[in-house]
Structure formats: structure tokens, C-alpha cells
Amino acid sequence: MESANKKKMTLVALxxxxxxxxxxxxxxxxxxxxxxxxxxxxxxxxxxxFFIPYAFMMAEYGAAFKSEKGGIYSWMDKSVGPKYAFIGTFMWYASYVIWMVNISSSIWIPLSNAIFGSDKTATWSLLGLSSTQTLGLLGVCWILVVTITASKGLEKITKVTSVGGTAVALLNIVLLIGAVAVLVLNGGHLAQPVAASAAFTQSPNPSYQSTISTLSFLVFALFAYGGIEAVGGLVDETENAEVTFPKGVTIAAIIIAIGYSLGIFLCGIFTNWQEVLSVKGVHMGNVAYVVMQNLGYQLGKGFGLSQAGALTMGAWMARYMGFSMFLALTGAFFTLCYAPLKQLIEGTPKELWPGKMAEVKDGMPKNAMWIQCIFVIVFILLVSFGGDAASKFFAILIEMTNVAMTLPYMFLSAAFIAFKKKESIKKPFEVFKNHTWALVATVVVTFTIGFANFFTIIEPAVHRKNERHNMDACRSSNL
Known part of the structure; x- marks a missing residue:
């Protein structure tokens, strides 16, 4: 009776x-x-x-397997088989391990911005170590503290840090209002000029001039649309799902695509790429804070503040962003250090897990969490003591995360055609009404993800080969 009385989601809520x-x-x-x-x-x-067809696939899976406890493992197991399901689910889980490696070392950037109003991590040094190694050690301390705290079942911390999520959401409004204000105050002048249509086809970044590096950017765009697996479970909670769900996904995809596109254009209103982003010390880990600090600075200049006043305004903008991102990432970290692991253990057959590894106490897979913690520490130390400079360090971490978190999508999308062919699976909700459209969607989505990841993986190798070739050419010309 309770479920019958439960209010279903409207189109706007979805x-x-x-x-x-x-x-x-x-x-x-x-x-x-x-x-x-x-x-x-x-x-x-x-x-x-990717986004629209993949979201529809997740919706069909979610509706067909809504009573299954194992999440995406059950989806792939029932569609293809247990081996395929385990590989796909393990890769999905491994992506969160890579995410934890990334965030353990990069969470100090928002904290630095929250305290100092700018990213000072490049100057941090413990025991005479380089900044990259120092951040690695801080990352080790972070994962240890989180594992100790979360293994005690302290889930309430995520409720406190959800405040950060709201503050991050408000950043979108700050960016929109701030950029429009700068545009008006500067008499309609764009900081990053649009000289011709080439501005929308050519990158100002010297590292993204070749075809391969440009194509590798596709994985960033795919990663930006990540998180739609969660949408799969919303079908049965949606009012008149057959009509509302496809419409909701399509409208949401259009809004999100416009939101990202508009946001990128707004950055160009107040940020000149050469003057602000080509400066030494700006990298993938801190660029968001640099851009928001610049927004505050440009607003200050537009309102006629002195240089010192404009810099102070920029620092406070960076502090706001740093504080909200730190809280949001902390909340996400506490949840993700146990939730994917718990789903992996509960969703897969118990025989796969040796000894007491699969044991769940106080709602937490404590033994598995400590094994996970050791893996994360080893990864952090390998990457941070690998000898690369900070900018390369964060580029490696972020690219590792992007590839790791998008590869499991291939397993889910490739299994979709098998799912559609199995008549024994009851499908209460279908967007792809015939096998032809299901096959087209499977091929397009799987190819897009594979294509993007292929170029992301080979791009650094090609880049290094070109660097070596240029160095050899320089050496031979000096002889």
C-alpha cells in the first residue's frame, strides 16, 4: 500500500x-x-x-532488473554471463580506486584555496621532499584517516558535507552572473576573442594542436556526462514512465550539453587563455580555482577597485570555490570508499572472495576496505614518487581517472544487444522498440567510448615520441 501511495516523479523532478x-x-x-x-x-x-542513447540503455536495464540486489553485475550476468559480468563490474569498481588515488592527492588544492585564496601546493614541502611527493604523502594520510573513520560506520559525515554539494551547485549561478557582469562592465568585450569560426575548431593550448590530442579530448567530454548509471533505477519512480522518461532524459541531455557549452563560453568572457592559463603553475588540478579567482579579479577591476582590492576579491572567490569543493569531495570520498566495494561484494558470488574478505560488519566491508586502502596507498606512492613535475602528475591522475571511469561503460553498452535478444528477461520499459535500433545504439555508444579511450591512451605515447624526435633534431643541429 505504501508503494502505491508513494508520490512519483514528475518530468521537472526527473x-x-x-x-x-x-x-x-x-x-x-x-x-x-x-x-x-x-x-x-x-x-x-x-x-x-553517447549520453542520450546510453541513458536510455540504463533506463531499460534499470526497469528490467529493478528487484535485483547486485546492481550492474546482475544486469550483465543475466544478459551475457557471470565471467563477463565480473570483469565489467570489477573494472567499474577499479575506476573508483583510481578516483580515490586522484582525489587523495588533489583534495589539497581546494583546501589550499579555501585557506590562502590561491593554490600554494606547488610550494609545500615535508622532510625536504618535492611538492608532488609531499602531496603523495598527504594523500596516504588522507586515505588512512578516511578508512579508519568510515570503517566505524560513521556515515553521518556525508550529510554534513552535502552542504558542499549545494555550494558547488551555486558556483554555476556565480559563473553565469559574474561573467555577464564582466561582459557588461567591459562594454561587451570578450577576454578570449572569437576572431573567426576557427575559435570553435582550434585549441589555444599548444598540447592540443594535433589530430590525435584533439580526438583524445573526447574522453573528457564523455567523463563529464558520467553518473547516468544512477538514472537506471529511476524508471519505476517516474510518473507515466513510457512517455515521461525518454522525454526527461532528452531534455536533461540538451540542458546539460547547453550548460557545459555555455559555461565554456562564459569562461572566455573574462579569461584570456594566453594571459591567465598559459602561466607556469597552472595545471589540470588547479585550473578551476585559477579561473574562478580570475573571475573575482575581473569583477573587481570592472567595478573600479584598486589592484589590491581586485586581487582580494579574486582571493575570496577562490576561497569560496575551494571551501565548497573541499566539502563536496570529502562527502563523496567517505561514501565512495565503501559504497562501490560493498556493491561489488554483495552483488557477486561469495565464492569469489577468499577468507573473511567478503565479511560485512556494521554495514561496512571492513576487511576489504583495508585491502583497498593498501592498494590506494601503493598507487599514490608509485605515481607521486615517479619523478614527474606537478602539472604532469595531475594530468596523469586525471587521465587515469577518465579512462578508468569510462571503460566500464563499454561493457554495459556492449551487453545491451544480448539483453535485448533474451526474451526470458521481462522488459517493462523499452525505448528501443526493435533490434535494429538497439544494435545501432550499441554500436554507436560502444564505438564512441572505445574511440575516445584509444586516443587518450595513445596520445601521451605519440607526444613523448615527438618530444624525443625534436630533442634528437636539436642535438644533431648543434653538432
Whole structure:
């Protein structure tokens, strides 16, 4: 009776739910840093070839397996088989381990911005170590503290840190109002000029000039649309799902694609790529804070403040962003250090887990969490003591995260055609009414993800080969 009385989601509520699950503010300044205005067409292409069809696939899976406890493992097991399901689910879980490696070392950037109003992590040093190694050690301390705290079942901390999520959401409004104000105050002049249509096809970033590096950006656009797996479970909670759900997903995808595209364009209103982002010390880990600090600075200048006043305004903008991002990431970290692991253990057969590894106490897989903690520490130390400079360090971490978190999508999308062919699976909700459309969607989505990851993986190798070739050419010309 309770479920019958439960109020179902309207179209507007569904769109808002998808938007909050998928839209990530930090993707906007990062995309502008990598590609400038030319990031915009890639976001539109990704929405068409990945986001919309993939969301419909997740909706069909979610409706068919809504009573299954094992999440995506059950989806792939029932569609293809247990081996395929385990590989896909393990890769999905491994992506969160890579995410934890990334955040353990990069969470200090928002904290630095919250305290100092700018990213000072490049100057941090413990025991005479370099800044990259220092951040690695701080990351080790962070994962230890989180594992100790979370293994005691202290889930309430995520409720406190959800305040950060709201503050990050408000950043979108700050960016919109702030950029429009700068545009008006500067008499309609754009900081990053749009000289011709080439501005939307060519990146100002020297590292993103080749075809391979430009194509590798596609994985960033795909990653920005991540999080739609959660949408799969919303079908049965939606009012008149057959009509409302496809409409909601399509509208949400259009809003998110426009939101990202508009956000990237807004960055160009107040940020000149050469003057602000090509400066030494700006990298993938801190570019979002640099851009927001610059927004505060440009607003201060527009309002006629002195140089010192404008810099102070910029520092406070960076503090706001740093504080809200730190809280949001802390909340996400506490949840993700146990939730994916718990789903992996509970969703897969018990025989796969040796000894007491699969044991769940106080709602937490404590033994498995400590094994996970050791893995994360080893990864952090390998990456941070690998000898690369800070900018390369964060680029490696972020690219590792992007690839790791998008590869499992391939397993889910590739299994979709098998799912559609199995008549024994009851499908109460279908967007792809015939096998032809299901096959087209499977091929397009799987190819898009594979294509993007292929170029992301080979791009650094090609880049290094070109660097070596240029060095050899320099050496031979000096002889």
C-alpha cells in the first residue's frame, strides 16, 4: 500500500535529478583550459553519440532488473554471463580506486584555496621532499584517516558535507552572473576573442594542436556526462514512465550539453587563455580555482577597485570555490570508499572472495576496505614518487581517472544487444522498440567510448615520441 501511495516523479523532478547526478562544475574550466571554445562541439557530439542513447540503455536495464540486489553485475550476468559480468563490474569498481588515488592527492588544492585564496601546493614541502611527493604523502594520510573513520560506520559525515554539494551547485549561478557582469562592465568585450569560426575548431593550448590530442579530448567530454548509471533505477519512480522518461532524459541531455557549452563560453568572457592559463603553475588540478579567482579579479577591476582590492576579491572567490569543493569531495570520498566495494561484494558470488574478505560488519566491508586502502596507498606512492613535475602528475591522475571511469561503460553498452535478444528477461520499459535500433545504439555508444579511450591512451605515447624526435633534431643541429 505504501508503494502505491508513494508520490512519483514528475518530468521537472526527473530532469533536476539527472542534472544534479551528471553535471560537474569543474569540467567547465578544465575543458576551457584544454581546448578553449573548441571544446563546445565535442560536448554536443558526445551528448548525441553517447549520453542520450546510453541513458536510455540504463533506463531499460534499470526497469528490467529493478528487484535485483547486485546492481550492474546482475544486469550483465543475466544478459551475457557471470565471467563477463565480473570483469565489467570489477573494472567499474577499479575506476573508483583510481578516483580515490586522484582525489587523495588533489583534495589539497581546494583546501589550499579555501585557506590562502590561491593554490600554494606547488610550494609545500615535508622532510625536504618535492611538492608532488609531499602531496603523495598527504594523500596516504588522507586515505588512512578516511578508512579508519568510515570503517566505524560513521556515515553521518556525508550529510554534513552535502552542504558542499549545494555550494558547488551555486558556483554555476556565480559563473553565469559574474561573467555577464564582466561582459557588461567591459562594454561587451570578450577576454578570449572569437576572431573567426576557427575559435570553435582550434585549441589555444599548444598540447592540443594535433589530430590525435584533439580526438583524445573526447574522453573528457564523455567523463563529464558520467553518473547516468544512477538514472537506471529511476524508471519505476517516474510518473507515466513510457512517455515521461525518454522525454526527461532528452531534455536533461540538451540542458546539460547547453550548460557545459555555455559555461565554456562564459569562461572566455573574462579569461584570456594566453594571459591567465598559459602561466607556469597552472595545471589540470588547479585550473578551476585559477579561473574562478580570475573571475573575482575581473569583477573587481570592472567595478573600479584598486589592484589590491581586485586581487582580494579574486582571493575570496577562490576561497569560496575551494571551501565548497573541499566539502563536496570529502562527502563523496567517505561514501565512495565503501559504497562501490560493498556493491561489488554483495552483488557477486561469495565464492569469489577468499577468507573473511567478503565479511560485512556494521554495514561496512571492513576487511576489504583495508585491502583497498593498501592498494590506494601503493598507487599514490608509485605515481607521486615517479619523478614527474606537478602539472604532469595531475594530468596523469586525471587521465587515469577518465579512462578508468569510462571503460566500464563499454561493457554495459556492449551487453545491451544480448539483453535485448533474451526474451526470458521481462522488459517493462523499452525505448528501443526493435533490434535494429538497439544494435545501432550499441554500436554507436560502444564505438564512441572505445574511440575516445584509444586516443587518450595513445596520445601521451605519440607526444613523448615527438618530444624525443625534436630533442634528437636539436642535438644533431648543434653538432
Amino acid at each position: 530532469i533536476l535529478m539527472i542534472f544534479t547526478s551528471v553535471f560537474g562544475f569543474a569540467n567547465i574550466p578544465r575543458s576551457f583550459y584544454l581546448m578553449g571554445y573548441s571544446a563546445i562541439p565535442w560536448y554536443i557530439l558526445s551528448a548525441i553519440t
